[in-house]
Amino acid sequence: MAGAHPAFLWRSPDPKPSYEVVVVGGGGHGLATAYYLAREQGIADVAVLERGWLAGGNITRNTTIIRSNYLWDESAAIYEHALRLWEGLEQELGYDLLFSQRGVLNLAHTLQDVRDGVRRVTANRLNGIDAEWLEPGELAAVCPILNLSRDVRYPVLGATFQPRGGIARHENVAWAYARAADALGVDLVQGCEVTGIEVRGGRAVAVETSRGRVAAGKVALVAAGHSSVLAAMAGLRLPVQSHPLQALVSELYEQVLDTVVMSNAVHVYVSQAHKGELVMGAGIDAYNSYAQRGSFHVVERQLAAALELFPLFARARVLRTWAGIVDVCPDASPVVGLTPVEGLYVNCGWGTGGFKATPASGRTFAWTIAHGEPHALVAPFSLDRFVTGALVDEHGAAGVAH
Amino acid sequence: MTAVLAEVDLGALVTVRGPRPAEAAGRLVLALGPDEWLVAGAGEDDFPDADAAVDVSAAYRCLELAGPGAPAVLAQGCSVEVGVGESAATLLARAGVVLHRPEEERFRILVRPSFAPYLRAWLEEALTSLRASR
C-alpha cells in the first residue's frame, strides 16, 4: 500500500525529572519543533509532553492543503519557507509523506474576489512565489470537472493557481517527525497532561504534569486550540479564540480530481487523496469551543456549495465527519516567539492554516527557543503587533482559510 | 395532503417600538420582538406615545399557505412550530420571515420583498415534494 509505515516508529518512555527544553503538545508543530531542536540546534535533551496520543489533534484533522501564495510579505515568507522544506522533507525524514504537488486553485466568484485574487497573484510574483491568475477559459484544463457554467448562483470568474501547492498525508508527516525526533533522542511522552507551569522570579522553570513534575530550562507551548488554557497556567493572556473547524471524507472513488480546489467565498476546500477519498473542509463554527465537535448545518452548507462547484459529487457519500479546535488571532496570523515570562515560548494562532506551515513553524520556533530571540521569519508575528497595530491581516484579501 | 400558496395584501404596515399597542378594530398586531410590533392597517401617526413608529408598508410582502399539508411544507425548511393565533420571527429556508398562523391550516408568511421571489420558488418546490411524498 502507498504510504505504508515503517517497521519501527518511536519508543514510549516515561518522563525524566528534567529536560533542557520541554515542548508542550505532541502535534505536528510540537513534533517538528522537537525534531529541529535536536537536528539543527544541537539540543536533544528535549521532551514532548502530549496529553493524549501523538498527533491526535489538528495535525490529523485538517484537509492537508499545502500552499504558500499568501498576500503579505511576512506571511508569504514563512509559508514559502515551509513549502521549500516540504519539497525536501520526504528525503530528509526518510518517510513516504505522499507529498503531492498537484497545484492549488483558489476560486473567485465575485468581481471583488477577482481583484483580491489578482492582488495576491501579483504580490506572490514579486515575492518569487509561483502563482498564476487563470481566466475561466483556462480553468477547464486544470480542473475539467469544475462547473464553469455562467448559469449558476455564483459563477466562477477566475482563480489563482499555485502549481507547487498540493497535499500530503497528515499522519505520515507527524509520524515522520516523531520517528526522527525519537531517533535523535527526544523523549515523546504520551498520556502526560500538563496541569501547571511553575514560574519562579518571572522565569518558567518546570511544568506540573499528570505524571509528575518535569523541570525545564525552557518551556515551549505548541498546543494549537489549547494555547489559551496553557498560557493561563503561566498567568499569560493570548489574543486567540478557539473554534471548531469541521472536515469530512467521502468513501473511496476512482480518481476524478487531481488538483486542490478552494473557494473561500462559498467555503469549500476539496482534494482527492491517493486512496480515492474526497477530503473536504468547511468554514469554522462561529462559537468558541474545545469540544472537537461542530454543528451539522455547517456541513450542510459545505456540501451544498461543493455540489454547485462539482455536480459530479452528487452521489458521493460522506463517510466520516469530525472537527478540530483551531485558535484564531484577530488578524488571522499566528503568534510565534517569546512571552513576558522568561524561558516561556509560545507558538499558536495558526488558525485554519497550520498544517502547511508545520516545517517552517517547527524550524523557526526551534531556532527562536535555542537563541532566545525571534527568528527573522517569525519576528513579525510577535505579540507586540497588537499594541502598535501592525497586524498582518490575512483576512479578506488574502484567501486566508486553510 | 395538499396546500395552496397565494399572495395576500395586508395593506398599510407600521413598525411600532415600545409597549404593545392595543389591537384596535381587530387590526393585526404581530410581535417582532420584546418592544417591536408590526401593526397592520395603521400609519406612523397613529402611535403618538410610541418610542418610534415607522411605515414599513412596502418593506414586507405576505404569502399565504393554506391546507392540511401547510405545516409539513413549512417543516421542510423551518424548525419553529407556530401555534394557532401565534406568530414568530424566524428563518424559513434561507429567508428571514415572520410566520403567523391565524388558523389551524392557514399560515401567513411575511417576507422582505427582495426575498419574495426566492421564497416563492422554494415553497413551490416544497409543495411539489409534498405531493410526491404522500
Place this chain on the structure above:
Amino acid sequence: MRFTFAGAEYEGREGETLAAALVRNGVLGGFRSIYRGRPRGVYSAHEEEPNALVQVGPEPLVRATLVELEDGLVADPLAGKGRLVPAPRPRCDAAHARCDVLVVGGGRSGRAAAAAARGRVILVEQLGCAPLDGVQVLAHTTALGVYDGNYVVAAERGRRLWKIRALRIVLATGAIERPALFPGNDRPGVMLASAFEAYGRPAGATPVSGGFSPRVHLWSQAGGRLRWDDRIGAPVPAGELRGIECAGRLTGAGLPDAPPFALPDGDEDETFVDLERDATVADVRRAVEAGLRSVEHVKRYTSIGTGSDQGKTANVNAIRVAAELLGVHPGELGTTTFRPPYVPVSFALVAGRDRGELFDPVRVTPMHPWHVAHGAVFEDVGQWKRPRYYPRPGEEMDAAVLRECRAVCEAVGMQDVSTLGKIDVQGPDALELLNRLYTNALDSLEVGRCRYALMCRADGMVLDDGVVMRVGERRYLCTTTTGNAAAVLAWMEEWLQTEWPELRVRLTSVTEQWATAAVAGPDARELLAPLTEIPLDAERFPFMAIREGEVAGIPARVARVSFSGELAFEVSVDGRRGLELWEALAAAGDVTPYGTEAMHVLRAEKAYPIVGQDTDGTVTPFDLGLDWIVSRTKPDFVGKRSFARADTSRPDRKQLVALLPLDPRELVPEGAQLAETAELTPPVPMLGHVTSSYRSAALGRTFALALLAGGRGRVGDVLYAVPPRGDGVPVRVAEPVLYDPEGARRDGRPR
C-alpha cells in the same frame, strides 16, 4: 423478476435484497478485496457488510445487503472503490420534527420503549417497520448522528433528511455480530452466523461468530462513556447522558457470551480483522511491534476501521487483538472515536434543496423586471443582483460603460440605487448615538439636510460609509453600502443595546421600504422638472438638501446628493411604486440608464472610495484622504483612539492616490501590485496596489486608484503596476481627484 450481477442474469424475488438473491442463487463469492484482490462473498445481512459492494448505475459503493431488488436491476461488484459518473442529481428534501421521545431502533425493545412513551413519539428504524399506535414511525430511516441539544439527523431512503429535536432519546440500536478470527475467515461462503440464519442457512455457506458488539456509535457520538463488558467481549454504554437512554441489546443485555478469545493458530496474515480494508492480525502485530500503544495509532497504522463500513465488524476485534499482543486488558486500550454519520450519506441528500438558484437567495429590487427587459448585465453584490451595465445590441462592456458615463457627464443618466441600506434612527438621543458611531460631527446638521459620513471599527479601520439625512427634529435616515446593510444595522444595535442602553433611540431597517433612483447629469433638472413641483434650482434646492414632494405623481423624498460629481438627485418612493417611478423617469426624456460599472468610474474620477474595494479592513479615513470627515472637536467616537497607535499614525502608511498610465490607452488590472522599477526579479518591494482601474470618458484616457505607501508625497513619481503576467505598466502618481477638482459640475450647467 430478473436482475444482472457481474454480467450474469439471475432470478430475483419481490422484497428480497440483492445480497439475499445472490446467496439464494448460490452466488457465495463474486467479489474481490481492495488491495489483495482476494475472492470475497456476501458476509452479513445488513449495513455492516464489508465485502458485497456494488455499483448500481450511477450509485457508487452500494451495499448489496441494502439494495432492494427491482426488475431489471444491474449491479457490478466493486473492490472497495466506487465510480462517480455524470447523472441527473437526485431530488432530495428535508424535514424538521420535534418530539418528546425519539426512539432509535425498531426492534423489540425499541417498539416497547416507543409504545410506553408519553407525548409526541417518533420511532426511526433503518429497515421496514410495522406501524405503532400513537407513534410516528419512520421506516427505512437511519439515524446518522446525535448532535448537541438532542438533535438527531436521520436519512429516509436516501431521499429525505430528517432533523429531529427530541426532549428524550431512547437508543435501541441493538448489536452487530463480529467475525471469528481464523486463517481464511474471509473466504467466499464464510458469513456471520446471523446472516447465515437470515439467508435461510444457504448450502455451502459457513456460519462464523466472534460474538456480538453493541451498536454504541450514537451513544458514543453524543459523548457517552463506554465500558468493556468481558462477558460479551465488547464495549457497552456506561455512565449517563442527559436526555439519552439505552435499551435492549445495546446495553449488552440478552447478548450471548462471547466465545473465548485467542489469537489464531495459523497464518496471521490470512486472518482478517477488517475485510473491507484487507487488514489482518499480522498487520495489527506489525503496528504493535512498531511501538504503537494507542488503539487510535493502530487504527491509522493498519487503516482498520477506515473503510466505507467504518469497521462495523472490525473495530472490536482490532481492540481485542491489539490488547492481546500488548498484554493488557482490552478495557485499558479504550476504543477509537465514533464519528457521524453512522452510515455513509450522499452529498445530495445533505445539501438538500440548497441548489442552483436556491443555493442562496437572489435579491432583486422593484425595478428589476425593467432591468431584465432592457438587457442589463447583472453583478452579484452580496445576495443582490445589480445591473452592471446595459449593453445595446452588439455592444461590448467597455463601449457600453463609456457611453453610460458620457451620458451622465454630458446629458443625464439614471441608476437604480435601491439596494443601498437604509436605517431609520428615531428618538431624543438619535444625534448622540450617531455622533458616537460616525467619525463626523453631526451636531450642525439641520433638518432637511444631509451629510456624507464615515464609520470606523474600534481599531480605526473604515467599516462603512453613507449619507446621514436629518429628516426630523429627532429622526435621521442613514444609508449604508449595499453589501454592509445588515452588518451596519447589527453594529449600531450592538452598541445601542449592549453598551449604551440608556440612549433613547430606536433603529429600524427601511432598506426595502424605499425604492431609489439616482438621476445624475447636467440635464437632471430638465428631466425631473416636468415630473415634480419641487423647485430644483441650486438656490432653492442646494447641494446636500432634502425635499419632500411628488415625483411623477408619487410621494417622494428627493435628496441632492451626488456620487458621481455631477448634478444629481436621488428620488426615493414607496417600494411598491418603485417600478412606476422608474418607468416614468425613463419616459420623461432622453435619459440613459447606467449600471454599477459606470457609477464606479464616475465616482473614481472624483476619488470617492468604495468600501470593500478601495478599502480592505486595513485602511483608515486618513489613508483615504478623508481627514475632512473626521471630527477633531468630538472628544471620542468609535475608532478615534486607535489613530494614535504607533503603526496607525505612521506617515508612510498606504494612502489613496490616482494613477495615470503613461500610455493613456493602457488599462492596468485591478489588484496589480506597485513596484519602483520595471525590473521584476524577485524579491521586489511592494509599494501598494491598484484598487480600481477604468477607462474614463471625461478624461479620454485610462486611470486608476491605488493605495500607495506614502502616496500623497509621491505625486508625479513614475511607478510600475505589475500584472499577473508580462511587464509592469508604467504609471504616474497623481492627486486622487482627477476630474472637476473644484466641484464646479456639482450644481449643473451655469445659467
Place this chain on the structure above:
Amino acid sequence: MLRVPCPWCGERDEVEFSYGGQAGVRYPADPAALSDEEWAEFLFYRDNPKGRFVERWVHTHGCRRFLELERDTLTHEIHVRGR
C-alpha cells in the same frame, strides 16, 4: 446545532443567531486616557476559557435582541442567564 435560549422568543436553533464572543467587555470610559497596551487589551484580547464562558449572541433572524448566556465550551451545555 446548538439550541440557543432567547429570553424573548424561547429556544431557537443556532442558525437564527449570530455569535458575539465574550460578553461584558465594556467600552472604556475614556479611551484617550488608556495606554496603547491597555487599548490593545480592549481591542484584541478576550477570554478563551475551556469550560464556562459568558458570551454574547444576537437573535439576528428573530427579535434582533442581543443576549448573554453562559455556555460550557467543552460540553456545549448552556446555562441560561437573565436578560
